[in-house]
Amino acid sequence: MATQHTGGAPAARTKIVTTNTGRILRVNLDEASAPGEAAPGAPAPAAPAVVVTDPARRADVLFRKRRDEGHELSSWWMIGAFVVTSGLVILLLSGVPGVA
Structure with a gap:
């Protein structure tokens, strides 16, 4: 019998964003909020997320x-x-002898 997993931390709130070049990004809404305001019940982020401007330059x-x-x-x-x-x-391959 299968049981549903109910323990552990809840999943982070995310949003799917498509950039101008067609790249699909998953943005964490807790980290994307303004630096001065914190999401309710979430700890303040320790450092700002690193932003990669061009994925081809990674x-x-x-x-x-x-x-x-x-x-x-x-x-x-x-x-x-x-x-x-x-x-x-x-x-x-035409110069190889024995090939039909």
């Missing part, structure tokens, strides 16, 4: 680069790279 993101509007890499470059790589593989 330290754990290695090869992603946020480009300006209109300067994104065209998808045709990726299609062309696939065609060239496929042709090179076929060309190299």
Whole structure:
């Protein structure tokens, strides 16, 4: 028989926010309140939350680069790279003896 878990701290109040770039953020309403006012029953935050202005500039993101509007890499470059790589593989494999 399953029982409902009723012990422990209640879940924090959150709100889902979509940024201009389409990124979906979960904002804790207790931390997002004004610094002078505290939520009822909640302790005051010790330090302000760190705000990341651009997710592509985070330290754990290695090869992603946020480009300006209109300067994104065209998808045709990726299609062309696939065609060239496929042709090179076929060309190299045509020299292997014993392949039908």
